[in-house]
Amino acid sequence: MISTKMFSSVTFLYLACTVLYFNFLAFRSEQLGKVATALSWATLLIHTAAILWRWVESYQLGMGHAPLSNMYESLVFFSWCIALLYLLWERKMKSRIIGAFAMPFAFLFIAYASLAPGVSDRIDPLIPALQSNWLHAHVITCFLSYASFALSCGVSIMYLLKIRKKEKGKKETGWISLFPPLESLDALVYKTIAVGFPLLTIGIITGAAWANYAWGSYWSWDPKETWSLITWFVYAIFLHARFAREWRGKRTAVLSVIGFAAVIFTYFGVNYVLSGLHSYA
Amino acid sequence: MSKKEEKGFFSSLGDSLSSLKLTIALLIILAVASIFGTVIPQNASPEEYLRVYKFSTYKILKILGFLDMYHTGWFVFLLALLSLNLIVCSLKRFRITWRFFSPEVRLSDRQWENLSPCQKFSQKGLPAQCFSQCREALSGVFSLPKIVEVSGAYHLLAEKGRFSRLGVYFIHFSVLLILAGALIGSFYGFRGNVNIVEGQAADQVVLRSGQQARFPGFSVQLEKFSVSFYPTGAPKEFKSILTIMEKGRKILTEPILVNHPLTHKGITFYQSSYGVAGVAKAILAVKDRQSGKEISIAAQMGNRTEVQGSSSFFFLDRFLPDLQGMGPALQIIFSEPNRPQQNFWVFQNHPEFEDQRPGRYRLTIKEIEPRYYSGLQVTKDPGVGVVWAGCLIMITGFTMTFFMSHRRIWVRLTEKEGGTLVAIAGSSDRDRTGFEEEFEKIAQALRETQRAQEDYKEREGRS
Numbered sequence: 001m002i003s004t005k006m007f008s009s010v011t012f013l014y015l016a017c018t019v020l021y022f023n024f025l026a027f028r029s030e031q032l033g034k035v036a037t038a039l040s041w042a043t044l045l046i047h048t049a050a051i052l053w054r055w056v057e058s059y060q061l062g063m064g065h066a067p068l069s070n071m072y073e074s075l076v077f078f079s080w081c082i083a084l085l086y087l088l089w090e091r092k093m094k095s096r097i098i099g100a101f102a103m104p105f106a107f108l109f110i111a112y113a114s115l116a117p118g119v120s121d122r123i124d125p126l127i128p129a130l131q132s133n134w135l136h137a138h139v140i141t142c143f144l145s146y147a148s149f150a151l152s153c154g155v156s157i158m159y160l161l162k163i164r165k166k167e168k169g170k171k172e173t174g175w176i177s178l179f180p181p182l183e184s185l186d187a188l189v190y191k192t193i194a195v196g197f198p199l200l201t202i203g204i205i206t207g208a209a210w211a212n213y214a215w216g217s218y219w220s221w222d223p224k225e226t227w228s229l230i231t232w233f234v235y236a237i238f239l240h241a242r243f244a245r246e247w248r249g250k251r252t253a254v255l256s257v258i259g260f261a262a263v264i265f266t267y268f269g270v271n272y273v274l275s276g277l278h279s280y281a
Numbered sequence: 282m283s284k285k286e287e288k289g290f291f292s293s294l295g296d297s298l299s300s301l302k303l304t305i306a307l308l309i310i311l312a313v314a315s316i317f318g319t320v321i322p323q324n325a326s327p328e329e330y331l332r333v334y335k336f337s338t339y340k341i342l343k344i345l346g347f348l349d350m351y352h353t354g355w356f357v358f359l360l361a362l363l364s365l366n367l368i369v370c371s372l373k374r375f376r377i378t379w380r381f382f383s384p385e386v387r388l389s390d391r392q393w394e395n396l397s398p399c400q401k402f403s404q405k406g407l408p409a410q411c412f413s414q415c416r417e418a419l420s421g422v423f424s425l426p427k428i429v430e431v432s433g434a435y436h437l438l439a440e441k442g443r444f445s446r447l448g449v450y451f452i453h454f455s456v457l458l459i460l461a462g463a464l465i466g467s468f469y470g471f472r473g474n475v476n477i478v479e480g481q482a483a484d485q486v487v488l489r490s491g492q493q494a495r496f497p498g499f500s501v502q503l504e505k506f507s508v509s510f511y512p513t514g515a516p517k518e519f520k521s522i523l524t525i526m527e528k529g530r531k532i533l534t535e536p537i538l539v540n541h542p543l544t545h546k547g548i549t550f551y552q553s554s555y556g557v558a559g560v561a562k563a564i565l566a567v568k569d570r571q572s573g574k575e576i577s578i579a580a581q582m583g584n585r586t587e588v589q590g591s592s593s594f595f596f597l598d599r600f601l602p603d604l605q606g607m608g609p610a611l612q613i614i615f616s617e618p619n620r621p622q623q624n625f626w627v628f629q630n631h632p633e634f635e636d637q638r639p640g641r642y643r644l645t646i647k648e649i650e651p652r653y654y655s656g657l658q659v660t661k662d663p664g665v666g667v668v669w670a671g672c673l674i675m676i677t678g679f680t681m682t683f684f685m686s687h688r689r690i691w692v693r694l695t696e697k698e699g700g701t702l703v704a705i706a707g708s709s710d711r712d713r714t715g716f717e718e719e720f721e722k723i724a725q726a727l728r729e730t731q732r733a734q735e736d737y738k739e740r741e742g743r744s
Contacts, residue, residue, distance in 0.1 A: 125513065125515060125517065127517075128518055128519055129540065131538075131540055132540040198676070198679035198683055201675060202676060205672045205676070208672070209669075209672075213540050213542060214539060214540045216472070216542070216551040216553070216658040217662075218665065221323065226318060227315075227319060230312045230315050233311060237309065240301060240305060240308075241305060244301045245301055245305075270319070
């Protein structure tokens with residue numbers, strides 16, 4: 001299939017973007033940064049075209065469903081969400097600094113889609129449980145929220161790297177000195193979660209609405225449901241700690257990393273370690 | 282216990298119930314407990330548990346309620362405590378939030394110092410003259426400003442998005458509503474399963490608890506079940522055509538599919554499983570090995586079927602849609618004179634097997650149609666509507682909290698050496714950069730209207 005080949009090349013392009021963003025940090029070259037941004041937009045464009053092309057291919061195979069229906073397709077879409085959200089952020093903030101910590105996520109997830117054994121890139125027809133319009137709303141909101149949390153995690157890692165250097169009393173040298181000030185990083189950790197949390201909520205609600213049609217209950221403590229709630233709890237703790245107890249900086253950055261770990265377990269762990277109704281992706 | 286101590290106890294209880302530490306602790310405990318709930322299989326059979334755990338471990342887990350954790354007393358207690366904490370915290374906080382709804386228009390000097398962004402500039406003309414343009418400049422973008430005049434000085438306050446302060450209460454209320462909906466469902470709802478064979482009807486359902494529940498004044502008949510597969514072998518569609526019967530009358534007939542349930546009088550029927558209950562229609566070819574004649578016989582499950590023109594007869598005992606991968610098979614009990622009764626399988630796709638069997642007659646399956654049963658999940662949940670209302674309110678609350686901001690701009694016009702000293706300051710509870718841009722525009726507009734006014738007056742004066 002052409003789309004699969006396109007996704008493979010997109011994988012390498014995201015790797016190239018990652019390398020460029022790192023070099024931009026290391027050599028502090030505005031020129032390199034511009035190249036990184038241009039290449040990222042181009043990659044996102046190809047990525048979008050490939051997703052649309054896969055949709056067309058599914059029609060050619062006589063199935064005709066959106067490419068959001070299995071592990072492979074969800075990974076590809078996850079990667080797309082991360083790249084899109086990052087690039088929008090970059091445009092808004094006019095800063096490329098977090099690129100080196102955002103693009104690796106886009107690369108890793110799409111690379112996992114192509115390389116991991118057991119992740120089939122075949123287009124399969126929709127099983128009865130997936131034949132629903134809730135599929136689109138549910139998958140799109142969930143992965144946009146996951147992507148937002150991925151960015152938050154990337155920024156939190158930057159924050160933690162920077163503060164560790166500071167706490168050791170070392171003078172900031174090298175590429176860490178290029179990171180935005182701690183306050184801006186901290187604000188960004190919050191802002192990305194402020195986008196991701198409502199989206200996750202809508203993702204859970206659309207999932208519940210769908211489950212009420214397909215499984216006969218809006219909530220049945222299925223491992224996927226439960227883990228999405230655990231993730232929701234972690235970010236709820238983040239928001240309450242930040243707003244009402246005025247936690248800032250290191251502690252909230254750690255919470256954001258824990259939150260993303262919960263996201264990853266909700267996404268992968270539940271499928272690989274636990275078993276349940278939600279076995280598609 | 283003295284009265285004083287009692288009060289101390291209750292007020293400290295109140296304090297801990299209204300503390301955010303408790304909220305965070307409860308959320309952590311609930312999250313960790315939920316992890317256990319996903320790792321330990323829930324509501325499995327004792328045999329399944331004993332395959333994984335030692336007997337003693339199984340006993341302990343059972344006593345602690347970990348085997349049906351989400352419905353166990355302590356888990357429900359934690360949820361109740363969280364709700365109580367939510368209510369107390371929200372009430373406590375609401376007193377502070379409510380102040381935003383009767384705001385101070387006239388700020389003290391100290392309050393002015395703490396506001397940022399803040400700008401001061403002077404204008405020609407007395408405050409009373411500057412005042413109306415100032416009000417217009419503000420009301421263009423913000424609400425109509427509130428005005429207080431104190432001894433010739435004017436104080437204005439314009440606001441936008443004040444109600445977004447209530448978003449958090451919407452969210453907290455929605456959590457309570459969702460939990461209330463779940464509670465209603467668990468008290469007044471039920472969940473069960475019923476298998477209905479094609480052509481038959483059911484008017485009650487066996488619940489998970491083992492009890493039975495009747496449908497209120499109606500029964501459900503399964504007209505037909507069908508299943509189809511993709512070429513890959515994956516299932517494509519499970520469909521049951523159901524008829525609702527009331528007092529022997531057909532009320533409606535509708536297909537149900539996965540993702541497409543049917544609701545009648547508050548009870549919802551979901552397509553959940555299926556199986557083969559027997560044979561709807563079977564036509565056998567019976568060949569007399571002596572005469573070479575073949576006749577077709579339609580047979581029914583369980584009924585004695587005569588082979589015409591002889592004293593032989595047979596029963597269809599069992600039907601399997603797929604016996605050991607060899608396709609549809611019928612188990613037949615055959616009886617012919619001067620022979621012991623025979624019990625054997627006949628395969629639709631392997632008629633050659635019959636050649637091996639001794640006896641006067643050779644049987645093959647000409648046509649066979651299974652009779653399906655459909656497994657329906659039957660649910661009654663009067664709390665669903667409340668849960669959806671909670672979800673909508675929650676989304677509204679999030680929109681208010683995260684995507685709107687409460688922006689305020691104060692303007693003070695005081696007289697200074699025959700002119701006016703304009704002070705403008707603002708505050709926003711989120712999106713500071715966005716607000717600062719807006720503030721700058723408004724401050725600019727204030728200066729410009731005044732300047733335009735002056736130009737106009739100057740021109741007037743000259744002409």
